[in-house]
Amino acid sequence: MKNILILLASLILIFSTIHKAPALEGDPITMTILYDNYIFSEGPKTDWGFSCIIKGTEKTILFDTGTKSDILFHNINKLNVNPKDVELVAISHIHGDHTGGLFAFLNENNKVTVYLPASFPDEFVSRVEKAGAKVVPVDKPVEICKGVSLTGEMGVQIKEQSLILNTSKGLVVITGCAHPGIVDIVKRAKEVVDKKIYLVCGGFHLMNKSEGEVKEIIREFKNLGVMKVGASHCTGDRAIELFKEAYKENFVQMGVGKVIRISD
Numbered sequence: 267m268k269n270i271l272i273l274l275a276s277l278i279l280i281f282s283t284i285h286k287a288p289a290l291e292g293d294p295i296t297m298t299i300l301y302d303n304y305i306f307s308e309g310p311k312t313d314w315g316f317s318c319i320i321k322g323t324e325k326t327i328l329f330d331t332g333t334k335s336d337i338l339f340h341n342i343n344k345l346n347v348n349p350k351d352v353e354l355v356a357i358s359h360i361h362g363d364h365t366g367g368l369f370a371f372l373n374e375n376n377k378v379t380v381y382l383p384a385s386f387p388d389e390f391v392s393r394v395e396k397a398g399a400k401v402v403p404v405d406k407p408v409e410i411c412k413g414v415s416l417t418g419e420m421g422v423q424i425k426e427q428s429l430i431l432n433t434s435k436g437l438v439v440i441t442g443c444a445h446p447g448i449v450d451i452v453k454r455a456k457e458v459v460d461k462k463i464y465l466v467c468g469g470f471h472l473m474n475k476s477e478g479e480v481k482e483i484i485r486e487f488k489n490l491g492v493m494k495v496g497a498s499h500c501t502g503d504r505a506i507e508l509f510k511e512a513y514k515e516n517f518v519q520m521g522v523g524k525v526i527r528i529s530d
């Protein structure tokens with residue numbers, strides 16, 4: 267009888283350990299940049315465009331897919347990413363430097379739900395469905411898995427959505443090109459999830475702005491309480507420099523190959 271009790275106790279112990287192991291809570295959330303026109307580490311290739319993968323959240327998310335599928339897959343391999351791990355895909359906007367690798371990606375893994383801005387043309391939507399993936403058109407802000415939301419479509423001419431991660435350190439806002447305006451995107455993120463903003467990163471699209479306009483945007487970032495900034499992709503070299511000068515150690519160097527550990 268005593269032996270049976272000991273055996274039972276050990277079994278319970280083993281089962282509770284097994285049960286704890288795969289839980290994602292407590293695992294770090296990481297964002298790996300798969301495509302960017304700036305380089306961070308040796309091995310992956312740079313090209314105009316943006317893509318990143320977010321792991322450690324309830325579901326693994328691919329945000330944007332860069333321009334060229336061969337470069338996307340070269341980088342996916344160099345950065346030891348398994349495309350089959352991806353469960354959700356979110357596309358920021360229709361431009362080819364964000365959608366270019368999508369169909370090649372779906373060839374590798376179509377067991378995904380693809381969140382597209384609702385304004386995407388029907389032909390694009392049916393192509394994604396024909397590839398075997400599920401499409402969710404996004405109009406308003408929506409939570410796509412625990413703690414991860416999309417801003418919903420913003421902007422007038424070029425409609426775009428951005429990703430919001432609700433982490434223990436605060437919100438992380440990830441943008442594709444930020445055509446609707448980076449400050450408006452940050453404000454929208456704060457409306458969607460009322461929390462302090464830890465990091466804003468991705469393309470800010472400020473290459474045609476004057477130095478004064480960029481400095482005004484930086485002032486607005488500080489007023490909104492943005493703690494860290496990772497400006498990259500289409501932000502523009504001079505605007506990136508200005509963000510670096512203003513944010514100093516709180517500027518996050520981006521570029522393909524960069525892995526940002528967001529929370530523990």
Ligand SMILES: [Zn+2]
Nearest residue numbers: 359361443445
């Ligand atoms: Zn664009």
Ligand SMILES: [Zn+2]
Nearest residue numbers: 363442443500
């Ligand atoms: Zn872009």
